[in-house]
Amino acid sequence: MSTAAPAASQTIDLTEVIEGQKLNSFIVRLLALSTLITFFDGYDLNSISFAAPSIMREYQIDRAAFGSVFGIGLFGFMLGGFIFGWLGDKIGRRPTIVLAAACFGALTFITSFATTVEQFTALRFIGGLAIGGLVPVAWALNIEFAPLRYRATFVTIIMLGYSIGSSLGGPISAYLIPLYSWRVVFWVGGVLPILVAILLNFALPESIKFLAVKGRGNAEIARTVRRLRPEMAVSAAARFIVSSETMTRTSFRLPQLFVGRLAFITPLLWVAYIGSSMAVFFLTSWMPTLAEASGLDRSTAALGASLLSLGGAAGGLLLMRFVDRFGAIAVTAMPLIACPLVAMVGMFHFGNADFMQYMFLVGLFVIGGHTGLHSIAGLFYPSAIRSNGAGWAISVAKIGSIAGPWIGGMLLGAKMPLHDIFLFAALPPVLFVVCILPLGLLHRRMIRETEAALPAGALVGKA
Numbered sequence: 001m002s003t004a005a006p007a008a009s010q011t012i013d014l015t016e017v018i019e020g021q022k023l024n025s026f027i028v029r030l031l032a033l034s035t036l037i038t039f040f041d042g043y044d045l046n047s048i049s050f051a052a053p054s055i056m057r058e059y060q061i062d063r064a065a066f067g068s069v070f071g072i073g074l075f076g077f078m079l080g081g082f083i084f085g086w087l088g089d090k091i092g093r094r095p096t097i098v099l100a101a102a103c104f105g106a107l108t109f110i111t112s113f114a115t116t117v118e119q120f121t122a123l124r125f126i127g128g129l130a131i132g133g134l135v136p137v138a139w140a141l142n143i144e145f146a147p148l149r150y151r152a153t154f155v156t157i158i159m160l161g162y163s164i165g166s167s168l169g170g171p172i173s174a175y176l177i178p179l180y181s182w183r184v185v186f187w188v189g190g191v192l193p194i195l196v197a198i199l200l201n202f203a204l205p206e207s208i209k210f211l212a213v214k215g216r217g218n219a220e221i222a223r224t225v226r227r228l229r230p231e232m233a234v235s236a237a238a239r240f241i242v243s244s245e246t247m248t249r250t251s252f253r254l255p256q257l258f259v260g261r262l263a264f265i266t267p268l269l270w271v272a273y274i275g276s277s278m279a280v281f282f283l284t285s286w287m288p289t290l291a292e293a294s295g296l297d298r299s300t301a302a303l304g305a306s307l308l309s310l311g312g313a314a315g316g317l318l319l320m321r322f323v324d325r326f327g328a329i330a331v332t333a334m335p336l337i338a339c340p341l342v343a344m345v346g347m348f349h350f351g352n353a354d355f356m357q358y359m360f361l362v363g364l365f366v367i368g369g370h371t372g373l374h375s376i377a378g379l380f381y382p383s384a385i386r387s388n389g390a391g392w393a394i395s396v397a398k399i400g401s402i403a404g405p406w407i408g409g410m411l412l413g414a415k416m417p418l419h420d421i422f423l424f425a426a427l428p429p430v431l432f433v434v435c436i437l438p439l440g441l442l443h444r445r446m447i448r449e450t451e452a453a454l455p456a457g458a459l460v461g462k463a
């Protein structure tokens with residue numbers, strides 16, 4: 001691409017700009033800010049799991065009844081993906097992320113003042129709308145700045161924040177709840193995201209692909225291109241295009257998610273998400289309670305659940321470069337290994353140390369595979385509908401997220417033996433495998449087609 005003096009007739013392909021960039025301070029800042037806010041998103045979503053034993057004791061409700069509290073929050077999470085995914089494609093990635101962060105922070109803080117289980121449930125539902133809306137829009141923003149060779153890595157890095165936020169809830173809860181009651185978990189999860197939302201409002205960039213596809217913000221696009229590619233001379237009067245996009249300036253309609261190849265991709269992605277989410281949310285929602293029921297002390301149960309999430313972060317990091325190198329097919333290995341690991345949880349009597357080590361291993365493959373699914377969800381959709389594509393996928397996934405904790409509550413209420421409960425939890429990863437395999441094969445073909453369409457030399461650093 002020419003680096004000559006800019007002219008009003010200059011045409012710049014943003015696909016080439018993104019693919020030709022090297023690691024720079026702009027990208028590091030984007031990843032750091034995105035990871036920071038997903039940290040609190042993960043903390044807030046999973047905070048209820050760590051506080052659940054204390055909340056049940058205070059409200060004097062049984063495990064089966066509390067399953068509905070898990071479920072209603074996740075139902076809000078599901079609707080939030082639809083609502084904020086639509087907003088992300090309508091008003092932009094940056095303002096939607098800022099709005100979601102401010103909303104879930106405020107509502108999480110208000111939840112700490114609930115005095116009845118009905119108030120708690122209602123606030124959990126409303127807060128879930130914003131919590132569920134943030135992640136798919138954050139994916140879309142980062143994918144649109146990522147070169148093809150690093151897209152899975154970008155998403156995995158920001159989801160690392162989510163996993164660490166989820167895992168730190170355990171130690172924080174184990175230390176603070178005995179001192180200040182379960183409400184302190186929601187104080188922390190409310191105030192800090194509001195402060196981060198203020199930071200994001202001033203520091204988070206908007207997607208230049210989104211701006212170009214929507215036909216607005218030329219001056220902002222030009223400023224960002226200069227930061228990504230300082231060697232380029234760029235005029236605000238230039239014409240910016242996105243050659244990799246086939247869909248432009250259209251108002252979103254659900255049938256767009258089923259056009260062409262997407263008619264095959266979208267249903268498989270949704271079903272894979274349902275299976276993976278059922279396993280993940282069953283384990284993350286009930287593991288502290290199940291661990292206490294098996295005779296482990298409260299601190300060990302909370303730390304074991306945290307190691308479950310931490311193992312998921314490690315699994316995502318282990319997987320990300322394989323996904324960038326080989327495509328979505330690499331994700332298939334995770335649920336294949338996860339299935340027997342989950343089935344065996346209920347077959348052993350664990351000591352404290354053994355339990356925590358095994359939880360890390362289960363998280364490595366169960367939540368690590370789920371993180372791998374996150375890293376590919378937005379890759380199949382064009383920029384014009386990427387937030388909606390990812391938003392609908394993660395929202396439909398909440399069918400599994402709701403069903404997992406709800407069925408778990410029913411099984412616990414029925415006094416089912418622990419080993420049978422974990423055998424049930426081992427079934428959803430099988431569904432995940434059946435769907436991710438054909439998606440992976442198609443993704444490899446799509447990668448080859450995209451690389452063939454790019455100009456020679458555009459794929460900087462391609463292995």
